[in-house]
Amino acid sequence: MPYDRMLADLFRDEDRARNMASRLMQLAQASPAEAARERLQLAEFIHGPMDKHMSYEERFIFPQLARRGLGEELQVAEKHHASIRQYADKLQAATAEQAPQLIFETARLLLHHTNFECDYIYPELTHKEWIALMKESAEQESGPSGPFGPGSSDAASRRP
Ligand SMILES: [Fe+2]
Ligand SMILES: [Fe+2]
Numbered sequence: 001m002p003y004d005r006m007l008a009d010l011f012r013d014e015d016r017a018r019n020m021a022s023r024l025m026q027l028a029q030a031s032p033a034e035a036a037r038e039r040l041q042l043a044e045f046i047h048g049p050m051d052k053h054m055s056y057e058e059r060f061i062f063p064q065l066a067r068r069g070l071g072e073e074l075q076v077a078e079k080h081h082a083s084i085r086q087y088a089d090k091l092q093a094a095t096a097e098q099a100p101q102l103i104f105e106t107a108r109l110l111l112h113h114t115n116f117e118c119d120y121i122y123p124e125l126t127h128k129e130w131i132a133l134m135k136e137s138a139e140q141e142s143g144p145s146g147p148f149g150p151g152s153s154d155a156a157s158r159r160p
């Protein structure tokens with residue numbers, strides 16, 4: 001099992017969310033009508049790959065860090081996750097008029113969350129500990145439906 005690859009994929013998810021959030025925040029300010037057209041795409045990203053990423057963190061990464069006393073930071077991160085999921089629901093139900101503001105708020109939260117994890121959560125583990133965590137999570141995941149298995153929405157595109 002290529003644990004380094006799993007770890008790289010996890011960080012790539014972070015980068016993908018951060019890049020998408022930055023782009024949409026700028027777009028929502030520069031061209032609200034154009035941003036509004038990305039409403040469903042953003043909702044689908046959150047309900048799909050982002051939800052998979054957040055669930056993986058909740059299931060494997062956060063419990064590990066809870067054992068290291070990161071309770072407060074993890075509570076903040078979990079609240080972010082809940083809000084991000086709520087925003088995706090709101091986006092799906094939004095009118096064209098509401099869309100630009102909602103997209104801006106969702107993207108801002110997504111950016112804030114990825115920065116928060118990057119500053120306060122992810123650096124708590126050393127590379128060696130990350131690899132051990134990947135191994136542990138891969139062993140716990142049953143079958144190929146894990147976050148990085150063939151069922152993963154963009155796993156196919158990551159294959160050479
Ligand atoms: Fe994350
Ligand atoms: Fe997260």
